[in-house]
Amino acid sequence: MRHFSREVDVLIVGGGPAGLGAAIAVKENGIDNLLVLERANFLGGILGQCIHNGFGLHRFGEELTGPEYAQRDIDRVKELGIEIQTETMVLSVGEDLVVSAVSSKNGMQLIKAKAIILAMGCRERPRGALGTPGTRCAGIYSAGTAQQFVNLEGYMPGKRVVILGSGDIGLIMARRMTLQGAKVLACVELMPYSSGLNRNIVQCLQDYDIPLYLSHTVIDIKGKDRLTGVTIAKVDDNRQPIPGSEKDLECDTLLLSVGLIPENELSQGAGVDLSPLTSGPVVDDSFQTSIPGIFTCGNVLHVHDLVDYVSEESFKAGRSAAQYIKGLLPPADTVQVLDGEGVRGTVPQRIRLGQEESIALMFRPSGVFRNAVCTVTSGGRQIARKRAQIFTPGEMVTINLKKEEVAALSDSVTVSIERSK
Amino acid sequence: MEITCINCPVGCLLQVEMAGGKVLSVSGQVCKRGEIYAHQECVNPTRMITAVVPVAGSQMPLSVKTEQPIPKQDINKCMAELAAVQVEAPVRMGEVIIRNVCDSGVNIIATKEIARTV
Numbered sequence: 001m002r003h004f005s006r007e008v009d010v011l012i013v014g015g016g017p018a019g020l021g022a023a024i025a026v027k028e029n030g031i032d033n034l035l036v037l038e039r040a041n042f043l044g045g046i047l048g049q050c051i052h053n054g055f056g057l058h059r060f061g062e063e064l065t066g067p068e069y070a071q072r073d074i075d076r077v078k079e080l081g082i083e084i085q086t087e088t089m090v091l092s093v094g095e096d097l098v099v100s101a102v103s104s105k106n107g108m109q110l111i112k113a114k115a116i117i118l119a120m121g122c123r124e125r126p127r128g129a130l131g132t133p134g135t136r137c138a139g140i141y142s143a144g145t146a147q148q149f150v151n152l153e154g155y156m157p158g159k160r161v162v163i164l165g166s167g168d169i170g171l172i173m174a175r176r177m178t179l180q181g182a183k184v185l186a187c188v189e190l191m192p193y194s195s196g197l198n199r200n201i202v203q204c205l206q207d208y209d210i211p212l213y214l215s216h217t218v219i220d221i222k223g224k225d226r227l228t229g230v231t232i233a234k235v236d237d238n239r240q241p242i243p244g245s246e247k248d249l250e251c252d253t254l255l256l257s258v259g260l261i262p263e264n265e266l267s268q269g270a271g272v273d274l275s276p277l278t279s280g281p282v283v284d285d286s287f288q289t290s291i292p293g294i295f296t297c298g299n300v301l302h303v304h305d306l307v308d309y310v311s312e313e314s315f316k317a318g319r320s321a322a323q324y325i326k327g328l329l330p331p332a333d334t335v336q337v338l339d340g341e342g343v344r345g346t347v348p349q350r351i352r353l354g355q356e357e358s359i360a361l362m363f364r365p366s367g368v369f370r371n372a373v374c375t376v377t378s379g380g381r382q383i384a385r386k387r388a389q390i391f392t393p394g395e396m397v398t399i400n401l402k403k404e405e406v407a408a409l410s411d412s413v414t415v416s417i418e419r420s421k
Numbered sequence: 422m423e424i425t426c427i428n429c430p431v432g433c434l435l436q437v438e439m440a441g442g443k444v445l446s447v448s449g450q451v452c453k454r455g456e457i458y459a460h461q462e463c464v465n466p467t468r469m470i471t472a473v474v475p476v477a478g479s480q481m482p483l484s485v486k487t488e489q490p491i492p493k494q495d496i497n498k499c500m501a502e503l504a505a506v507q508v509e510a511p512v513r514m515g516e517v518i519i520r521n522v523c524d525s526g527v528n529i530i531a532t533k534e535i536a537r538t539v
Contacts, residue, residue: 048533065484068514151484154481198432201425203468207468207493390429390431
């Protein structure tokens with residue numbers, strides 16, 4: 001028989017906003033024997049380095065900075081007396097719900113849980129994933145790495161900066177680097193639209209006269225030891241560089257803000273089914289994965305735009321895990337949720353039958369749709385509908401199914417976007 | 422002048438007609454929020470400023486913010502005042518770091534707690 005260091009009801013992997021939110025919900029739903037494991041030496045995850053404001057508008061009705069938002073959850077977790085181990089790296093999660101973890105304080109631990117909540121968050125897409133030619137010199141960072149240098153460690157990674165990708169972290173870093181004295185030459189975006197918020201394009205680029213080159217990309221990286229410059233070029237409709245449109249920019253730093261990928265090595269090791277569309281686990285509406293007792297929430301499940309929605313999701317996942325422990329979440333038949341026209345990666349992918357609760361379906365549009373309608377159909381009948389001036393891939397769409405509609409389900413559900421006539 | 426509305430992902434391009442520091446007309450918006458935004462942004466544009474400052478007695482810098490938005494034209498002055506500020510650990514969240522920054526009537530406050538580590 002295997003010897004366990006300890007046994008817990010619920011084990012939560014990750015102490016960022018998703019892990020903290022889940023922990024709060026587990027405890028508030030009456031489960032006391034829970035443990036949070038966090039790799040870093042602090043709680044709150046990425047929020048600690050997001051010193052800009054704009055967090056919490058939906059959840060708290062005020063605009064907080066990242067550290068302030070995180071502190072509210074940290075204070076609540078402490079108030080509830082939830083046990084947390086920081087500087088503890090989870091090495092594996094088993095389908096038998098046994099977790100191995102290591103830390104210098106506790107050494108190797110083998111922990112048996114009745115339920116596990118995966119809340120590991122996401123990582124930035126690195127240079128290697130882009131296939132950009134050029135030398136392997138110093139001076140190329142992901143935007144989040146630069147953010148960590150500037151905001152947590154207090155030093156600047158460079159003086160003349162080009163930003164590839166116009167995601168929100170890249171835009172925020174364009175402003176941060178400028179305010180700290182660097183010259184940001186350009187923000188270069190492959191797509192004909194930015195995936196960043198309009199607010200960030202105005203307040204992070206336009207305020208500081210930083211040009212945004214849409215339908216452009218970096219086609220060469222130059223420099224022996226340190227980056228000395230990049231070549232950018234316009235791209236055609238197939239995202240191929242257009243000869244003759246090249247332009248050289250002299251810079252010592254290139255920041256990449258080219259997308260986030262859920263961090264699912266542990267989930268994969270456990271044997272949880274993953275979705276190729278979200279790169280996160282496949283879940284039902286209780287946020288339970290394909291392995292009974294393993295739940296997930298936050299950016300490890302699918303990349304969110306706002307931490308407010310991560311928290312909301314984590315409360316639901318935490319509540320489900322608590323119900324599971326109490327035997328209130330029995331196995332149920334499910335129907336599939338399918339992506340229709342214009343829709344990518346709807347979460348949850350399955351809905352349990354025979355329940356009466358409203359369910360939020362979340363997805364990203366596959367392109368830009370103006371003045372369009374999002375519909376949900378099942379068995380040839382429309383069960384939900386939402387109209388908007390614009391649907392864009394940069395903004396996650398949430399569409400709610402009323403509890404009467406959920407109770408009446410018997411067939412698979414399809415989510416689509418139609419242009420209105 | 423021409424500005425982009427920041428209220429939602431539509432990002433309407435607003436044409437704003439100005440005279441003597443006043444807005445005469447706004448066009449290009451698909452909803453009412455565009456007009457309200459144009460008045461704010463063209464007459465008295467303001468911004469929240471967030472930054473970090475070094476702290477004596479800590480290896481980690483302190484993150485700070487303006488308690489309220491300050492006039493957009495004061496951003497550089499505000500950064501210059503922040504560059505000169507001396508802070509010593511420990512610091513409590515919400516503690517005032519600079520009173521009345523650039524005479525704006527707005528304080529700069531700490532947005533995290535810093536313990537004394539060195």
